[in-house]
Amino acid sequence: MSAIETLNGPALHGRRSAAKASAIKPATRKVGTTPVSDTAVVSPAVVSPREAAADAAAPATKSVLRRVAGAVARGIGVGLLVLGALVFLFLAIGPRVLGYQTSTMLTGSMSPLINPGDVVVTVPTPVQDVKVGDIITYHIPVEDQRVETHRIVEITTTADGGVAVQTKGDANNGLDPWIATLQGKTVDKQVATIPYVGNAIRVLREPMVLNTLMYGAPAILVIGMLVSIWTKDPSKTAPEGAAQAQAASGE
Numbered sequence: 001m002s003a004i005e006t007l008n009g010p011a012l013h014g015r016r017s018a019a020k021a022s023a024i025k026p027a028t029r030k031v032g033t034t035p036v037s038d039t040a041v042v043s044p045a046v047v048s049p050r051e052a053a054a055d056a057a058a059p060a061t062k063s064v065l066r067r068v069a070g071a072v073a074r075g076i077g078v079g080l081l082v083l084g085a086l087v088f089l090f091l092a093i094g095p096r097v098l099g100y101q102t103s104t105m106l107t108g109s110m111s112p113l114i115n116p117g118d119v120v121v122t123v124p125t126p127v128q129d130v131k132v133g134d135i136i137t138y139h140i141p142v143e144d145q146r147v148e149t150h151r152i153v154e155i156t157t158t159a160d161g162g163v164a165v166q167t168k169g170d171a172n173n174g175l176d177p178w179i180a181t182l183q184g185k186t187v188d189k190q191v192a193t194i195p196y197v198g199n200a201i202r203v204l205r206e207p208m209v210l211n212t213l214m215y216g217a218p219a220i221l222v223i224g225m226l227v228s229i230w231t232k233d234p235s236k237t238a239p240e241g242a243a244q245a246q247a248a249s250g251e
Contacts, residue, residue, distance in 0.1 A: 077221030091201065099123060101188055103137055103147060104198030109169030110135070110149060114190075117199040120149050122188035127163045130155070130182075135190035136165070142178050149190065150176060
């Protein structure tokens with residue numbers, strides 16, 4: 001009895017092992033002559049490296065464009081504000097504080113030293129201190145008594161002790177056809193010339209341009225600030241605790 005049990009034990013164990021192996025092996029069935037497995041295999045979608053790089057670069061490109069647009073809008077707004085402030089200081093505050101005057105040359109009578117569109121900066125100078133060769137800005141004594149900026153070529157004393165001057169434009173062939181008696185105690189004497197600024201000042205004095213500088217520049221600056229706020233990356237401004245929590249959940 002023990003001998004039979006001894007002989008049958010290994011054989012039975014071998015049959016059980018074979019049965020387990022056959023149970024683990026996936027069942028197949030034949031369709032025609034080709035075996036077909038019951039377990040379906042799904043192939044993953046294949047994405048080329050170029051497509052993957054394009055998909056990753058698209059959001060970054062849009063973000064860069066938004067940041068550039070915001071920076072440009074802010075730069076234009078700040079530039080217009082600075083320009084308006086400089087013009088205001090130069091034309092309104094400077095003459096009151098520093099005492100100088102500005103005028104725009106309209107003709108080429110003083111070329112090449114002073115050309116049309118240049119700004120002539122003058123300071124009040126005592127009449128007794130002017131001399132031949134100085135460039136002065138004064139009202140001519142004839143016609144419409146317009147303001148002229150010419151060079152003194154001769155100085156004479158009037159019967160009542162005043163100062164009369166003969167002037168000439170550097171680019172003119174002849175002397176000015178008048179003798180101007182300088183009125184008051186001072187006359188505006190040229191001390192500096194700013195090229196081309198006169199044309200810009202004339203444009204800036206136009207009502208439309210002034211309104212644009214007053215209202216347009218602040219509006220552009222506000223738009224630039226709003227664009228910069230809208231284009232901020234939320235992931236960069238997330239609280240540190242939230243970032244740590246996301247990192248912990250990822251682990």
